[in-house]
Amino acid sequence: MTSGTQLHFRSCPFCEAACGTRVTANHVLRTIEDVRGDHEDPFSKGFVCPKAYALTQLHSDPDRLRKPLRRKGRDFEEISFEEAIAEAGDRLRAIQQKHGQHSVAYYFGNPTGHKPPLLLYGPVLMKALGSMQVYSPGTLDQIPKFYSAVYMFGGPLIQPLADLDRVRHLIVIGNNPVVSQGSMMVAPGIRRRLEAIRARGGKLVVIDPRRTETAAISDEYVAIRPGTDALLLLAMAHVIEREGLVDLGNVEGITRGLDDVLAIASRFPPERVAAATGIAANTIEHLALEFARADGAAIYGRTGTCTQAFGSVTSWLIDVLNTISGNLDKVGGNLFTGGGIPLGVLFEDNCVDGVFPSGRWHSRVDGLPETVSMLPTAGLANEMLVPGEGQVRGFVTQAGNVMLSNPNAAKLERAFESLEFMLSLDIYVNETTRHADIIIPGPSYAEHSDFAAVTPYETIRKFVKWAPPVFAPEPGMPHDFEIFNGIAARLKETTPEEIEEAYVRETIQVALDNGRPEAREVPYEQARAAVGDEPGPDRIFDILIRGGPMGDAFGAVPDGLTLEKVKQHPHGLDLGPLDEGMLPGILRTPDRKVDLAPGPLVEDVARLEASLASLENRDTMLMIGRRTMRSKNAWMHNIHLLVKGKDRCTLRVHPDDAERLGLATGGSARVATDIAEVVAPVEVDDEMMPGVVSLPHGWGHDMDGARQQVAREHPGVNANSLIDESMIDVPSASNILNGVPVRIEAA
Ligand code: SF4
Known part of the structure; x- marks a missing residue:
């Protein structure tokens, strides 16, 4: 350790895994010199991926904004934080006064989940706006899973997670x-956990149109045609029922709809779906029988099963299979975090009095349903472009690059240009924020205290961790919470202190009402006194811990957790694996039963069945996405460490298709849909299923006005620009991002 350097234990802020890191910081130069895995972190045990080291360059990135910007003609001028906060609040208030409360839309991006001040204080500004026009990338790739959990279990976060460290048969x-x-089954160092399944005599099966890095370590890989997963799952349920293997196990007596879902499955024998899925009937039979007969099994689906034409039905059927094979709420099968995690319940949006958190309101133009208080981004551009009462005239983006993350960039471009005012709370001038009238950056990831507030809802162990900031914010730079409180105060014509106090009051009340039972007897004044007077996210985190299922209930349970106790464990506090026996206690369905045949999902099977013939069609090439280790959506492409080397934004094509189309590695292909075309470099690779090509999303950094020098040198092409935003999974209204029909020719 050289003079001026200091070692800090942090969580990596770049994805849900929140791996433990050892961060070496130079406090003289205010630089991050090194990032390594923390072997003393009891959950990640030293694992980090290549993205962790990127903190060194992200913190020092000259393109990262340190001052707010205000539009001046086609350029920006620097202004003070005080001026930016005041003007942002005033202009948002003016728009709402002129056009109505719902005339301002709010979009919070993926990095929100990994920066606690944004996650905990974004809701303050959203609440101050009070608009129904709230969007997030969750409505792109997550809502089908929320939607099925809402109707099966009564809440979006009542999610079964594969018990990864004890399961003996896992289908990914x-x-x-x-x-x-x-994701929604978070486990840092997951490769060794997957390999351990085989070591304990189990089996890993991967089903995917691409022979992925996970397939490469699997015991069995099965290629499937994009968008047909629901057909495969129905056929597997058919086989399980036909062979008399249906077993509800631990949830016997607390389900409803079993006969209904089995009756649906009876219409889908393996022979009927083989042509559409591309999987032979006898392979489907063997997949089903091995799964049902295994001693502890789980099916885990996520992004690819959500971002497709039948994402909601697929998400539902995954949990139906987990249930009818006797693997729900079972050690070695699927377990629930709800109630077992150390944190409280701030973000829950459950079924209340028989009203499900979906379809309570709809988008003005396309009539798309909200789910868990968010509208589908599929309707965002039309909400801005189509005139009429309630038209969106103002827009707030929070750490999100809407232009690259969402379909149909050309239409979004027109939509953003049509706005009266746009505020971006962001650290970059990127493809989205270049449209803003005001951009307000917050401190860097090293300049706030650190806790993974979102991860505990989706992690396979009960784990909690807190770390102090590496550096104080730069002189003159407010904390994120001060920015949010400041804008909200200006909007509501009050003071930031009153905004903060109201938020604390509301959060404590939620913790007292919905937290551990002992908290319900605690007077508000006692809880308020217990959490002190220091404003900011740490106090909110303390409330979540203390009101949560393992908390001290604000003093009523002296042995319980508090933030102060968590601070005694700088490498993190592991409280063990998830527990079985959570059902029916955490269910929020009206009858407190698992609904295996929810009406809205059963109805959508008719759409699936009607699509069978078209799903058998092999005349059309289908495009899917691809996640790479050094990239995460659109937001890490200005870091040289991650984009250097070979081009990662390539079109992967099976050798048979390449030969037929005249494509070769190193050449280029024109990829076209009815709304756009791009020219992408080609990689011929037999990992692809014939008839399917893969192009990663989040690229396309060649738009004028963005100020990300490194990203501009490695622009890639925008796969999402090819996608028509009106193509949706009907129940959830999520966009279809995988299985997109494309035309391909050599370029
Ligand atoms: S997997 Fe990589 S990006 Fe995600 S938290 Fe761990 S080190 Fe960071």
Whole structure:
């Protein structure tokens, strides 16, 4: 350790895995010199992927904004934080006064989940706006899973997670956890956990149109035609029922709809779906029988099973199979985090009094349903472009690159240009924020205290960790919470202190009402006194811990957790694996039963059945996405460490297709749909299923006005620009991002 350097234990902020890191910082130069895995972190045990080291360059990135910007003609001028906060609040208020409360839309991007101040204080500004026009990338790739959980279990976060460290038979479908480290089943160092399944005599099966990095370490890989997973799952249920293997196990007596879902499955024998899925009937039979007969099994689907034409039905059927094979709420099968995690319930949006958190309101133009208080981004551009009462005239983006993450960039471009005012809370001038009237950056990832507030809802162990900031924010730079409170105060014509106090009051009340039972007896004043007077995210985190299922209930349970106790464990506090026996206690369906045949999902099977003939069609090439280890959506491409070397934004094509189309590695292909075309470099690779090509999303950094020098030198092409935003999974209204029909020719 050289003079001025200091070692810090942090969580990596770049994905849900939140791997433990050892960060070496130079406090004289205010630089991050090194990032390594923390072997003393009891959950990640030293694992980090190549993205972790990127913190060194992200913190020092000259393109990272340190001052707010205000539009001046076609350029920007620097202004003070005070001026930016005041003007942002005033202009948002003016728009709402002129056009109505719902005339301002709010989009919070993926990095929100990994920066606690954004996650905990974004809701303050959203609440101050009070608009129904709230969007996130979750509505692109996650809502089908929320949607099915809402109707099966009564809440979006009541999600069964594969019990990865104890399962003996795991089917991974439409997901590549070796690269992603899991999502909604988070497990840092997931490769060794997957390999351990075989070591204990189990089996890993991967079903995917691409022979992924996860497939490469599997015991069996099965290629499937994109968009047909639901047909495969129905046929597997058919086989399980036909062979008399249906077993509800631990949830016997607390389900409803079993006969209904089995009656549906009876219409889908393996022979009927073989042509559409591309999987032989006898392979489907063997997949089903091995799964049902295994002693502890789980099916895990995620991004690929959500971002497709039948994402909601597929998500539902995954959990139906997990249930009818006796693997729900079971050690070695699937377990629930709800109630077992150390944190409280701030983000829950459950079924209340029989009203499900879906379809309570709809988008003005396309009539698309909200789910868990968010509208589908599929309707965002039309909400801005189509005149009429309630038209969106103002827009707030929070750490999100809407232009590259969402379909139909050309239409979004027109939509953003049509706005009266756009505020971006972001650290970059990127393809989206270049449209803003005001951009307000917050401190860097090293300049705030650190806790993975979102991860505990989707992690396979009960784990909690907190770390202090590496550096204080640069002089003159407010904390994120001060920015959010400041804008909200200006909007509501009050003070930031009153905004903060109201938020604390509301959060404590949620913790007292919905937290551990002992908290319900605690007077508000006692809880308020217990959490002190220091404003900011640490206090909110303390409330979540203390009101959560393992908390001290604000003093009522002296042995319980508090933030102060968590701080005594700088490498993180592991509280063990998830527990079985969570059902029916955490269910929020009206009858407190698992609904195996929810009406809205059963109805959508008719659409699936009607599509069978077209799904058998092999005349059309289908495009899918691809996650790579050094990239995450659109937001890490300005870091030289991650984009150097070979081009990662390539079109992968099976050798048979390449020969037929005259394509070769190193050449280029024109990829076209009815709304756009791009020219991408080609990689011929037999990992692809014939008839399917893969192009990663989040690229296309060649738009004028963005100020990300490194990204501009490695622009890639925007796969999402090819996608028509009106193509959706009907129940959830999520866009179809995988299985997109494309035309391909040599360029
Ligand atoms: S998997 Fe990589 S990006 Fe994700 S938290 Fe771990 S080190 Fe960071």
